[in-house]
Amino acid sequence: MQTLFIILALISVLSALGVVLFAHPLYSAFCLILNMFTIAGYFAMLEAHFLAAAQIIVYAGAIMVLVVFVIMLLSLGAEERWAPNILITVFAAIGAAAFIRISLPIMSGLQDTLGKTSSSSIGANVVVGDVTSLGRQLFTEQLFAFELASVLITAAIVGAVMLAKRHHSALSSSQSLKHNVSMGNE
């Protein structure tokens, strides 16, 4: 399991780097898809099969298909690279330093808890990923947050449709409407 995790982690870090470093947007999108698969792999390793499947269906399957669709529709070429501005470099360095400063304690803390948890307590968590227990959790204890999230998504769909209608009222609106509805439903 440890070896599997290391391999998976290596792939996910490399693919995350690829998303940023590839010049062509389609290759970046491929790397993102691969990255999402590795995240699904982590869920599967934690016995959260439902989350793994949802990760693949929603992110790798639906959202990334739309990203690829848009990249192809606009037939984007490779991006042009230019020498970075000194100001951007400074800000990026500050941002990176801040991120590392914030995430280091979390990571070391995580390592401590991982070291403390015995294998038996990990085994006890196995039921958590089950569809039944997840559904029960979502629809009882987390019901309010769950409903709030669905209201938020509905608002986003309505907003997207409105935006598309306003900009393309002259164009055949069926195409853009269809596109937005499909985006919203993912």
Place this chain on the structure above:
Amino acid sequence: MFTFVVLIIQILAVFLLAAHLAAFCVWVERKGSALIQDRIGANRAGAFIYTENILPDAVVVWLRKAGLFKLVEILMFPVLAFVRINGVLGVINTLVCDAVKAILKEDFVPSGTSQFVHSLAPFMAVLPVFLAFAVIPFSPDFVIFGETIRTQVAPLNVGVLFILGMASIAVYGVTIAGWCGNNKFALLGSLRTCAQMISYELALGITLVSMILTFGTVDLYQMVVQQSSGLWGVLLQPISFVIFFASGMAETKRAPFDLPEAESELVAGYFTEYSGMKFLLFWLGEFAEIALLALLISVIFLGGWHMPGLDLVLGAIRSWSADGVLSWALAPGSWVYALIGFSILMAKTLFLCVLQIVIRWTLPRFRFDQLMTLGWKMLLPISMVNLLITAFIKLI
């Protein structure tokens, strides 16, 4: 160790089964389409093979001189008769000659695209389809060497969702194929595919959710077990069955939903720039999808390996044979019983494969706006209302 060996055997068996079902569909497509169109169809290759055709002339002459030719002919008769029958039926033409032709053809990669992505696309189109076979249960559990074996490669507790995930991944191969063809027809084809598959996936997913609600489980094996009473999914959810079949056929991208590869408009659609074995891989993926859809429908809606009255007949035979071999063989848990269940499932699957091919050769192609109207304004709302009603009935 034993479980590992069983797993390897299962993976191989399911892979071979998927490939053979796809091959069967190819043959039915070629020969069946000929029947539908009142043609004869492929019937030449291999139909005229005789002993003197396959042996070198010198050997034939020598055998004739020695008077052994008649003997050789008689010895080879069973094999050659088998080959000739397959030749007349078109099996050799469609499954052997076409495959060899595809392997020997030039592998053409258009300029201006990445060769890597061009080669990757066919695999991305085929792989998810074959992976989806992993969660399908093929027969009832049986005991061998004291171990209970479930004929399901991956008994995940998310069975149906895994298939949905694989269906949504399958879009990539086709999409990328169209993009890296560096050809406007191919790109149009792949854009159509993208829109079509995303649209129909929703109806497919919501129908599956209503089936999950009906059976109260996401495990395909448990779904089949629940249909043992003879109350099949198609009787419980007739509307879901129709929607699932229609949107499943749209996912396989075949007529009347074959807009992505509409040959009268887009040359060959997304695989316009593919040749040889890569082209054949797309084809194989398409036919494997047909087989997968047929299997899924038989498992979810048509009772899997159950047949009304079969248990009665088997029970009668068992009580007649009393303590004989038959009473062991036909009891649930023996491998013979599992084999009978498997054959019933395969009979349903093959019937549905043939049905899909008949539909493909009977109905004309949709127009694109009709396709979108059917998906978004008919199948999706109906499946949502159906889901609501199902949930309501479950509640009371």
